[in-house]
Amino acid sequence: MTAMPADRGPTDRVPVAGPSVTDLEIGYVVEAARGAWYGGAGSFVRRFEAAFAGAVGRQRATALPSCTAGLHLALAALGVGPGDEVIVPDTTWIATVAPVCYLGAEPVFADVDPDTWCIRADAVAACRSERTRAVIAVDLYGGMPDMAALEAELGGAVPIVEDAAEAVGSRIGDRSAGSFGVASAFSFHGSKTVTTGEGGMVLTDDDALWERMLVLRDHGRSPGDTSFRNGEIGFKYKMSDLQAAFGLGQIERLDELVQLKRKIFGWYRDRLAGRDDLRLNAEPAGTTNSYWMVTVVLDDAPPLDRLRAALTADGIDNRPVFPPLSSLPAFAGTAVGRVAKERNSVAYALGSSGINLPSALSIDEADVDRACAALDRALGR
Ligand SMILES: *Cc1c(COP(=O)(O)O)cnc(C)c1O
Numbered sequence: 001m002t003a004m005p006a007d008r009g010p011t012d013r014v015p016v017a018g019p020s021v022t023d024l025e026i027g028y029v030v031e032a033a034r035g036a037w038y039g040g041a042g043s044f045v046r047r048f049e050a051a052f053a054g055a056v057g058r059q060r061a062t063a064l065p066s067c068t069a070g071l072h073l074a075l076a077a078l079g080v081g082p083g084d085e086v087i088v089p090d091t092t093w094i095a096t097v098a099p100v101c102y103l104g105a106e107p108v109f110a111d112v113d114p115d116t117w118c119i120r121a122d123a124v125a126a127c128r129s130e131r132t133r134a135v136i137a138v139d140l141y142g143g144m145p146d147m148a149a150l151e152a153e154l155g156g157a158v159p160i161v162e163d164a165a166e167a168v169g170s171r172i173g174d175r176s177a178g179s180f181g182v183a184s185a186f187s188f189h190g191s192k193t194v195t196t197g198e199g200g201m202v203l204t205d206d207d208a209l210w211e212r213m214l215v216l217r218d219h220g221r222s223p224g225d226t227s228f229r230n231g232e233i234g235f236k237y238k239m240s241d242l243q244a245a246f247g248l249g250q251i252e253r254l255d256e257l258v259q260l261k262r263k264i265f266g267w268y269r270d271r272l273a274g275r276d277d278l279r280l281n282a283e284p285a286g287t288t289n290s291y292w293m294v295t296v297v298l299d300d301a302p303p304l305d306r307l308r309a310a311l312t313a314d315g316i317d318n319r320p321v322f323p324p325l326s327s328l329p330a331f332a333g334t335a336v337g338r339v340a341k342e343r344n345s346v347a348y349a350l351g352s353s354g355i356n357l358p359s360a361l362s363i364d365e366a367d368v369d370r371a372c373a374a375l376d377r378a379l380g381r
Contacts, residue, residue: 075100137161271368
């Protein structure tokens with residue numbers, strides 16, 4: 001099965017993100033377009049959910065329009081609402097925190113680990129209060145937090161929700177990303193390792209929580225209801241069979257996709273090994289990093305805007321590491337934003353010294369040669 005050139009789109013630049021697409025996914029989508037309607041509706045969604053639950057090692061998986069929806073459902077089903085605080089890492093995509101705000105709860109931004117760039121147990125301890133109702137642990141760029149330390153800190157008193165959007169295929173020991181906490185959510189946005197264009201999945205082993213999420217995601221009605229007598233106002237969060245068919249092909253190729261990500265990271269590691277002025281994604285002993293985004297953190301960081309512009313001018317797409325959430329205009333003026341800025345030195349240092357390099361599944365070794373040569377030129381060394 002060969003990847004089709006179409007999965008790169010019309011560009012001669014080296015893409016920072018993007019999928020691997022084969023005839024397998026396309027064949028399933030054609031099958032869904034022909035038959036997954038009315039009596040056949042939901043057939044590909046069920047196959048995708050079952051395959052995904054199996055791959056992650058969780059009992060229940062529900063396909064959704066996005067990971068944001070998954071986090072929203074998990075927090076809503078846990079009863080998070082006004083007056084509650086939810087601790088989130090300061091370094092992450094805004095989708096981690098937006099659902100906290102949708103529910104009227106207050107986010108509290110915790111600092112991250114200097115090696116994994118993920119939320120740190122002692123930083124969570126510093127953020128806890130009587131109002132803490134949940135902690136969202138994010139698997140950043142394919143790396144994972146020290147989950148054992150986090151679980152020890154919380155002692156089961158506060159539930160963890162795992163935002164595994166960026167980490168399909170990562171592991172701690174033999175446990176997959178997405179198998180931690182009371183619930184977890186994945187993203188299938190077009191930039192992610194497994195994609196459906198747009199899409200997401202929420203997973204749990206807790207049947208009561210799962211059943212609550214199923215009601216909340218379908219306008220407040222129970223699965224199978226045909227009476228249209230809705231008991232409450234919920235949300236409308238579903239995935240279509242057309243997307244699920246694509247996702248089924250992708251998840252059947254999961255091992256191949258993760259191996260490809262790891263191979264791409266290896267090309268960078270080999271070429272950048274000689275540079276002692278930068279650090280790459282960490283893979284602590286006993287863990288497996290699926291390296292969603294190859295990331296370099298520069299010790300004596302030049303102004304990132306200039307570095308990024310030089311790479312872009314050389315045809316090398318790139319992205320800045322997420323700026324701390326607490327620094328965003330959405331939060332910077334708030335009390336929690338100001339407190340976090342004082343406290344979260346690691347997140348702030350990362351935000352001014354880290355960039356993501358081309359990590360699309362369609363790139364080859366020559367592209368990585370080009371990217372590393374451009375980085376050497378841009379750093380002037
Ligand atoms: C991509 C991403 C999300 C959001 O995924 P959507 O499917 O776009 O809602 C959430 N959290 C993290 C860490 C992400 O990278």
